[in-house]
Amino acid sequence: MKITVKIRRALAGGGAPFATVVCLLMYAIYAVRAPSALSIFGITNVLNDAIVLAIGSVGLTVVVLAGEFDLSGVGVIAIANVLVATTSGATGLGAVGSLALVLAIGLLVGTINGVLVALFHLQSLAATIGTMIACEGVALLILPAPGGEVADNIATGLTGDVAGVMPVALLILGGFAAAWFLFKRTSLGVAIYATGADAQAARLSGINLRRTRLVAFMLAGLCYAFAGYMLSAETGTGDPRVSSALLLFMYAAVAIGGTSLSGGKGGVFGSLAGAGILTVLQKMLFALGVAEFYTNIFNGIVMICALLFGNLASLLVGSVRRQVAK
Amino acid sequence: MSPPVPALEVRAIGKRYGATVALEDVSFALHAGEVCGLLGENGAGKSTLVKVLSGVVAPDSGEMWIGGAVYSPRNINDARSMGVATAFQELSLVPTLSVAVNLFLPRPAGRGFGLVRLRRLEQEAARVLQVYGVADIHPGALVGELSLGVRQRIEIVRAMMRAPRLLLLDEPTSALSDREWLFALISRALDAGTSVLYISHKLDEIRRICHRCVVLRNGRKVLDSSVAALSDAEIFSSMAGRSLVEAFPVASSAVQPAPPALSVKNLTAEGIEDVHLTLARGEILGVAGLEGQGQSSLFKALAGLLPLRHGSIEVAGRREIFHSPRTARRAGVVLVPEDRKEEGIFKDLSTLANISLPVIGQCHRLRFIDRRVERARVEQIIPIVELAERYLPLNIEALSGGNQQKAVLAQALIAGARCLLLFDPTRGVDVGAKQSIYRLMRRFAEEGGAILFYSTELDELVHLCDRCLVIYRNRIAGEVPRAALSQERILALASGHSLPQRAEEEHFAEKPVVAR
Numbered sequence: 001m002k003i004t005v006k007i008r009r010a011l012a013g014g015g016a017p018f019a020t021v022v023c024l025l026m027y028a029i030y031a032v033r034a035p036s037a038l039s040i041f042g043i044t045n046v047l048n049d050a051i052v053l054a055i056g057s058v059g060l061t062v063v064v065l066a067g068e069f070d071l072s073g074v075g076v077i078a079i080a081n082v083l084v085a086t087t088s089g090a091t092g093l094g095a096v097g098s099l100a101l102v103l104a105i106g107l108l109v110g111t112i113n114g115v116l117v118a119l120f121h122l123q124s125l126a127a128t129i130g131t132m133i134a135c136e137g138v139a140l141l142i143l144p145a146p147g148g149e150v151a152d153n154i155a156t157g158l159t160g161d162v163a164g165v166m167p168v169a170l171l172i173l174g175g176f177a178a179a180w181f182l183f184k185r186t187s188l189g190v191a192i193y194a195t196g197a198d199a200q201a202a203r204l205s206g207i208n209l210r211r212t213r214l215v216a217f218m219l220a221g222l223c224y225a226f227a228g229y230m231l232s233a234e235t236g237t238g239d240p241r242v243s244s245a246l247l248l249f250m251y252a253a254v255a256i257g258g259t260s261l262s263g264g265k266g267g268v269f270g271s272l273a274g275a276g277i278l279t280v281l282q283k284m285l286f287a288l289g290v291a292e293f294y295t296n297i298f299n300g301i302v303m304i305c306a307l308l309f310g311n312l313a314s315l316l317v318g319s320v321r322r323q324v325a326k
Numbered sequence: 327m328s329p330p331v332p333a334l335e336v337r338a339i340g341k342r343y344g345a346t347v348a349l350e351d352v353s354f355a356l357h358a359g360e361v362c363g364l365l366g367e368n369g370a371g372k373s374t375l376v377k378v379l380s381g382v383v384a385p386d387s388g389e390m391w392i393g394g395a396v397y398s399p400r401n402i403n404d405a406r407s408m409g410v411a412t413a414f415q416e417l418s419l420v421p422t423l424s425v426a427v428n429l430f431l432p433r434p435a436g437r438g439f440g441l442v443r444l445r446r447l448e449q450e451a452a453r454v455l456q457v458y459g460v461a462d463i464h465p466g467a468l469v470g471e472l473s474l475g476v477r478q479r480i481e482i483v484r485a486m487m488r489a490p491r492l493l494l495l496d497e498p499t500s501a502l503s504d505r506e507w508l509f510a511l512i513s514r515a516l517d518a519g520t521s522v523l524y525i526s527h528k529l530d531e532i533r534r535i536c537h538r539c540v541v542l543r544n545g546r547k548v549l550d551s552s553v554a555a556l557s558d559a560e561i562f563s564s565m566a567g568r569s570l571v572e573a574f575p576v577a578s579s580a581v582q583p584a585p586p587a588l589s590v591k592n593l594t595a596e597g598i599e600d601v602h603l604t605l606a607r608g609e610i611l612g613v614a615g616l617e618g619q620g621q622s623s624l625f626k627a628l629a630g631l632l633p634l635r636h637g638s639i640e641v642a643g644r645r646e647i648f649h650s651p652r653t654a655r656r657a658g659v660v661l662v663p664e665d666r667k668e669e670g671i672f673k674d675l676s677t678l679a680n681i682s683l684p685v686i687g688q689c690h691r692l693r694f695i696d697r698r699v700e701r702a703r704v705e706q707i708i709p710i711v712e713l714a715e716r717y718l719p720l721n722i723e724a725l726s727g728g729n730q731q732k733a734v735l736a737q738a739l740i741a742g743a744r745c746l747l748l749f750d751p752t753r754g755v756d757v758g759a760k761q762s763i764y765r766l767m768r769r770f771a772e773e774g775g776a777i778l779f780y781s782t783e784l785d786e787l788v789h790l791c792d793r794c795l796v797i798y799r800n801r802i803a804g805e806v807p808r809a810a811l812s813q814e815r816i817l818a819l820a821s822g823h824s825l826p827q828r829a830e831e832e833h834f835a836e837k838p839v840v841a842r
Contacts, residue, residue: 185441187433190423194431197422204382204418206403206432264422 015258015266018309019273022302026280033287040161046283047169048159052077052231054275056246057253058176059223061271064254066216067196067263068117068124073224073250075135076109077243080228082139085148085238095154102225109135110221114214132247139240148238158233172230173272176223180268192216196263252299253278256306277302331394333358333521334379334492339388341374341545344724348374349385349545356492361512361522363532363539363553367565371545372525373415376496379523380412381405392492403432409491413482413498415525421470426451428469429484458483459507474501482508486515496525509535527565529558541565544756574789575764579808580608580772581792585643587745587776588659590628592637597623599800601637605745605776610767612791613780614816620800621780622664625749628778629661630654641745655684658744662734662751670734671722677733678704678718684741703740710769711736712762728759735766745776752786764790784813796820 027046031037037046056073063070080102088098109131116127161167183189191212194202203209231243251261257274259266281302282295290298332355341349349371356362366372377383379390381399390397392408399405405412419428426448427434435442444466451465460479469477478501485493493515499505512522512535524536532539533553541549541564549556549564588605598620605611615621626632628639630648639646641657648654651661663669672680682689682700689700701718708715713732717725722733731751738746748767752760767777767790781787787794794806796819804819806812 182441185435187435187440187442190427190434190442191432194420194423197420200416201418201420202431204380204402204412204414205420205428206401206406208401208403208432264420 015256015306016270016273019257019270019277019306023273023276023280026277026284030280030284030287034283037283037287040164040167044159044161044167044169046279047167047173048234049283050275050279051169051173052227052234053246053249053253053278054173054272055176055223055227055230057250057257057271057275058180058268059220059227060250061254061257061259061266061268062192062216062223063124063220064259064261065196065263065266066192066213067199068213068216070113070124070128070217070220071247072109072113072128072131072135073220073227074243074247075132075139076106076221076224077228077231077246078139078240079105079109079135079142080225081232081235081242082143082148082238082240084154084229084232085150086143088151088154088232089149090151092151095151095157098151098154099229102229103222106221106223106225106228107218108221109224110218111214113221114217117217118210118213136240136244143238143240146237146239146242150232150236150238154229154233155236158230177269177272184267188212188215193264196260197265249278249299252303256303258306274306330358332356332391333360333393334397334523335391336379337389337391339375339378339385339390341378341383341385346724346726347545349378349542352388352542352545352547354540354547354550356521356523358521359516359519360538361516361524361536363536364523364525364542365527365529365532365539365561365565366542367527370542370565372542373496374545375542376412376414376494376523376525379405379492379494380410380414406488406490410494411485411488411490411492412494413478413485413496415496415500417474417477417481419469419477419480419484422468424448424466424468425455425463425472425480426465428480429454429465429487454483454487458486458511475503478502479507482511486511489518490520493520493522494525495522497527498524499526499528499531505531529561532561574786575768577768577772579792580774581606582608582774586640587642588628588778589640589643590637591640593624593627593634593639594636595623595627595632595634597632597800598627601802603778603795603802605778607774607776608771609792610771610777610779610790612787612794613778613797614784614787614794614820615780615797616820619797619820621797622749623800624797625661625664625747625778625780628654628659628747630659631661655741655743658742659747660738660741660743660745661747662731662738662749664749664753666727666730666734666754671730673721673723675722676718677713677720677722677725677729680722680733681707681718681736681740683737704736707736707740708732710739711766726756726759728755728762731755732759732762735763739770743775746770746778748777748779750780750782752781752783784816787811787816788813798822 027037036042056077060070060073083102083105084098087093087101088095092098093101113128113131116122117124158168162171191202191207194205194207195209195212199209232238235242253274254271255261255274256277257266257270257272259270278299281298285295285298286292334356337353339349339352352375364372364375374383378385381402381404392410397408399408420431427442429451430447434447448465452461455461455463455465460483463476463480469480478498482495482498498508502508515522524532526532536553539551539553539561540547541561543565549561584606586604587607590601590603593601601624603611613621613624623632627634630651630653639648641659646657654660678701681704685703686695686700689696689703691699704718705715711732713729713736717729722730725733735751751763755763767779771777779787779791788811791811792808794811794816796803796806796816798820803822806815806819
């Protein structure tokens with residue numbers, strides 16, 4: 001009984017381990033063709049390429065687990081990017097000041113989303129399309145054309161490594177992973193899963209649906225803002241349109257990581273691995289000499305395979321369950 | 327000496343949903359350490375009352391007191407803090423969480439920003455499960471992987487473990503095989519001073535454990551009395567609002583000679599095996615059976631919703647293969663489905679649009695839908711189902727259950743059905759609408775239509791049918807001819823007994839209404 005429970009759990013949580021294995025496998029192929037990938041410089045490089053997508057999809061995962069949609073992420077990232085590019089310079093707020101400003105904006109947008117969905121019962125897909133468009137408009141207002149300048153300490157401090165052994169990006173991602181590890185064990189974390197799995201049952205179990213949904217959107221807003229901050233550090237400049245392509249990739253990372261888009265199942269670790277897959281895939285194909293315009297075809301195929309695997313895992317869980325029942 | 331303060335007092339509670347009155351002017355009191363039964367047909371307002379008492383639904387009017395203190399819960403946690411715990415009929419467990427976490431929702435990690443310590447939580451849960459005599463349930467198992475009966479036990483344990491002052495049990499035995507377990511727990515809770523409101527439509531359970539019972543009908547309290555002072559017939563007639571025998575249209579059989587309207591041979595599909603039946607024109611053929619004996623599969627197979635594994639269906643002498651309800655409809659065979667809200671109506675459409683849907687393709691001029699033609703077609707049909715014209719423009723969801731069902735029947739008839747498959751058409755329908763449906767069935771048969779009629783209300787089968795087939799364990803267990811139709815006879819066959827005498831002793835007192 002105990003062992004089968006464990007097997008079932010491992011299979012049910014099939015997304016994250018599977019995606020991690022695939023990600024590492026791709027990285028190994030990449031490293032065979034490009035040995036520099038194993039140096040601290042190479043690893044830092046890949047992590048820097050992945051981190052914006054990774055943190056953005058962490059935020060999205062929280063909302064998706066609660067059973068809602070959130071498209072506003074790219075809007076928040078755009079605002080954060082142009083704000084950092086316009087305020088972090090020598091005459092502005094500096095690195096910490098602009099981070100605080102950006103996080104405040106993320107929290108504000110998340111709160112607006114949460115209020116629209118949790119209190120006014122708007123459909124989250126529609127409501128967050130609204131906030132996304134509005135946010136992109138605000139970003140254009142702040143910085144009508146690409147430009148601005150990101151403070152040097154942000155650009156170099158967040159993209160380098162510590163003492164030549166530890167990429168800063170890895171520290172940041174590790175911090176997010178650890179925070180999630182703790183958060184999903186709080187009552188609020190459990191409430192987010194419960195709300196996404198069966199809102200009516202969660203409500204009858206005494207869970208405050210409004211507060212749970214509101215908090216999910218607020219946390220997501222904070223993550224998007226930080227993702228925007230990291231984007232600024234990577235690019236060193238502001239561009240109000242740079243993030244548009246990220247939206248679908250964030251959803252792809254979440255789906256590849258095994259989180260159910262209808263809520264209640266999955267988690268942040270899977271999404272981190274999903275973001276890793278999408279980034280490493282590009283590197284691997286490039287190293288294998290596949291022309292860049294084929295990359296999206298493979299991205300799409302990987303995503304579909306991940307979804308098929310998710311189905312397969314639940315089928316296996318079902319057959320194990322039937323055997324237990326016998 | 328003043329009388330003791332009641333554990334719960336409810337005064338003049340009212341609640342309506344759109345045009346539907348769910349509760350109206352309901353008042354009663356519950357004393358400390360008492361079990362009170364709450365009875366009523368489906369749609370009588372029992373579940374709404376439970377939701378009002380649990381803080382899930384706010385009443386439109388009325389007041390409540392618990393132990394003398396004003397009680398107006400805004401949510402389920404308010405209710406819990408006042409000592410009210412509920413085991414819901416639809417079960418309120420989250421399927422993707424473990425048993426242990428479910429038991430301690432909404433705060434499995436305790437107050438504040440603590441972390442869920444899984445091992446300790448499961449130990450604690452195992453202790454609770456032990457105390458309530460269900461130590462065989464693994465606290466780490468996911469609820470979604472457990473059977474319905476086990477889930478119902480967990481639901482009950484979760485309500486009881488809070489040691490409430492008032493315990494609400496809404497149909498707690500619907501999936502439970504071992505009722506004695508529950509009854510033992512209830513008497514233990516009573517000893518601890520808990521008051522219990524026990525919602526059920528099973529009269530033997532009410533007699534077994536309740537001192538008193540309250541009967542609701544169409545949202546109103548119609549009876550409040552000691553159980554011992556009432557006969558079964560009195561309780562049933564107050565639930566149904568009429569005495570059991572009258573109020574059915576009296577008519578002679580309209581059965582016409584061959585060829586039959588519908589003839590089924592060797593029909594086998596998922597959940598139903600080897601069914602033979604012939605349905606003559608003008609005949610109302612009843613189908614009876616306890617819940618889950620295959621009746622639903624039979625109706626679905628005949629309507630083209632389930633593929634046949636074996637067997638044949640002939641309509642008016644012609645061999646037919648129904649790939650879909652659409653092909654069945656084309657042959658004149660129309661199903662009025664079991665679950666009206668989910669399968670019968672289009673929630674966001676008007677009543678008119680719901681009715682006209684099967685013929686909307688014919689209501690056009692120059693390929694554009696002509697609203698006047700549509701309206702005329704619908705107006706032809708609604709007098710037959712006795713649906714008032716003023717409901718046509720309303721959203722169908724705003725209609726009462728009875729009027730919704732009339733609209734569903736009108737939709738079935740509008741395309742010229744020759745054979746109606748009615749699956750429990752009077753469920754959740756008020757008495758007046760029931761009468762309309764009975765008259766409609768009678769008229770439809772007299773005009774040469776054929777009806778296959780499943781009902782959970784045995785008296786309907788007895789009084790309306792020309793013959794009745796009884797299903798038991800996915801097969802036709804027997805047929806009762808019109809002259810011999812009686813509830814006892816049907817029940818005997820439905821519960822697998824072939825000897826009517828024995829069955830009468832064992833089952834009649836227990837289940838005059840077949841389990842839903």
